[in-house]
Amino acid sequence: MSDELVCHAYRARAAEYTNLLGSIEDMHEMDRQRIAQWAASVPGAVLDAGCGPGHWTHFLHQQGIDVSGIDLIPEFINTARSRFPEVPFWVGSLRSLDIAHGSLGGVLAWYSLIHLDPAxxxxxxxxxxxxxxxxxxxxxxxxxxxxxxxxxxxxxxxxFWSIEQVSQLLQDAGFAVLEVETRHDPPNRPHAAIVAIAGTR
Structure with a gap:
C-alpha cells in the first residue's frame, strides 16, 4: 500500500489514535517487558521505526537508550515532539531512511510494517x-x-503474517532470527514478535 494512502488515513485519525493508544500505560505489560529486555541488549543507538505519537520511543529513552523516532505521519511527529521534547523525532518513510549505512545498533519496528503489501x-x-x-x-x-x-x-x-514467512523474509534480507514470541489473548488479534540480528554485508 502506498505511503500516501496510509498517511492520509492516519492523518484523519491521528488525534483519536493518540488518545486511545498513545500512552505506554495502554500497552500490554508483556510488550513493555519484551521491549525493555530487547533494548537492554542492543549495542548502540536505536531507531523507533514507525514511532507513531512517540510513546515507545520515550519508553526506550527512559531506559537510558540513545533513541530517536521516525514516522510517516506529520501529526504523530508533532505530537511526539510536544510530549517528549528531549527525544529527537522526524517525519520520513521506512522505504528510504535518511540514515547512514550500518550506523545503528537497533531498530524497533513495532506494528509499523502491518500496512505493507506482501510484495x-x-x-x-x-x-x-x-x-x-x-x-x-x-x-x-x-x-x-x-x-x-x-x-x-x-x-x-x-x-496478517506467519512466523515462518516473516522469519524467511528476515533471513533473505540478511538477518538471523534469534527469538520468536507469540501471544493469543482473545478478543485481541494474535500477536507475534521476532528478534533478529543483522549479518555482515
Missing part, C-alpha cells in the same frame, strides 16, 4: 538491514496469522 516487505526489511551495523538487533511486532491475509484494521487495511 513491499522485502524492500523495507532490506532497508532496515542497511542501517544496522553488523550484529545490530531488530525487533518486529505484528499480527500473527495466514501470511498476507488482509483484514479491516481500524484505520486502513492491514495484513
Amino acid at each position: 513491499e516487505l522485502p524492500e523495507v526489511m532490506a532497508e532496515l538491514h542497511r542501517v544496522l551495523a553488523p550484529g545490530g538487533h531488530l525487533l518486529i511486532g505484528f499480527f500473527e496469522g495466514e501470511s498476507g491475509l488482509p483484514f479491516d484494521h481500524a484505520v486502513i487495511r492491514a495484513y
Whole structure:
C-alpha cells in the first residue's frame, strides 16, 4: 500500500489514535517487558521505526537508550515532539531512511510494517538491514496469522503474517532470527514478535 494512502488515513485519525493508544500505560505489560529486555541488549543507538505519537520511543529513552523516532505521519511527529521534547523525532518513510549505512545498533519496528503489501516487505526489511551495523538487533511486532491475509484494521487495511514467512523474509534480507514470541489473548488479534540480528554485508 502506498505511503500516501496510509498517511492520509492516519492523518484523519491521528488525534483519536493518540488518545486511545498513545500512552505506554495502554500497552500490554508483556510488550513493555519484551521491549525493555530487547533494548537492554542492543549495542548502540536505536531507531523507533514507525514511532507513531512517540510513546515507545520515550519508553526506550527512559531506559537510558540513545533513541530517536521516525514516522510517516506529520501529526504523530508533532505530537511526539510536544510530549517528549528531549527525544529527537522526524517525519520520513521506512522505504528510504535518511540514515547512514550500518550506523545503528537497533531498530524497533513495532506494528509499523502491518500496512505493507506482501510484495513491499522485502524492500523495507532490506532497508532496515542497511542501517544496522553488523550484529545490530531488530525487533518486529505484528499480527500473527495466514501470511498476507488482509483484514479491516481500524484505520486502513492491514495484513496478517506467519512466523515462518516473516522469519524467511528476515533471513533473505540478511538477518538471523534469534527469538520468536507469540501471544493469543482473545478478543485481541494474535500477536507475534521476532528478534533478529543483522549479518555482515
